[in-house]
Amino acid sequence: MKSALIQFPGSNRDRDMIAAITKISGEKPDLVWHTQSELGDYDLIVIPGGFSYGDYLRAGAIAARSPIMDAVREKAGKGTKILGVCNGFQTLCEAGLLPGALMRNASLRFVCREVKLLVSNNKTAFSNQYNENEIIRCPVAHHDGNFFADEKTLNQIEENGQVVFRYAEDTNPNGSVNNIAGIVNEKGNVLGMMPHPENLIEAFHHGLDGRPLFESALNKVA
């Protein structure tokens, strides 16, 4: 299982993500700097959280136009699994690899807390180790996580079962439409989510609810 992790100036959750992938797959991801324009063959490509380019212009906007993203787009087209968490989700939306956009939190506040997530679709390559409608815990930390899509797009996302995670039990921290916390593209090989599953994978984290996501994505079923 080969994985790569893309780093931008301002990525800051990259270390947590490297630790999670290494612990669960037993192999360190290759680190890829954003100025590279080519990617080798990988089973999983990850865009971690952070504040790439200081969130200038819009969160993820500049990162989405960096040289490496053309390579990511090409790999996504070929069916490689792509995971974007937090700033990675924002970057995937800005790059047009996922529908919709992530706007300023409705509260206008940065939120850093634990939320509950409903596994809305457990038939994706990222969620098949969860039960359908399972409720899991997951931390969030963001200022721009308010998912928005126009009505037509939203209907399509819902009808296609592209919503993988929803905020549950009144824990929507940002005003996202339909409580959307994470979506896949139509083909199901690109997942973007605001919560941080990489921060709930070992006993030290006081919970393992993020682990099944990596076990599915990394084909490391225990």
Place this chain on the structure above:
Amino acid sequence: MKARVTVTLKNGVLDPQGKAIEGALSSLDFSGINEVRQGKVFDVDLENTNKNEAEKQLETMCEKLLANTVIEDYSFEWINS
């Protein structure tokens, strides 16, 4: 040639920042405000002196980067330097 690009949120897209500003204006005793929407302004200085070409260039810039057309509209005008 200098252009001023204005990017605003589309109608129907919730603008919590605009709402907060609206509230602050009301608390400063400004009355009769129907709505405040916040946007962005970019002044872009272009080498091109051919207006048609420059407009095309600006439009591409807006579509590709300056605006996120999922949530934002854009317009531009020429300004005197």
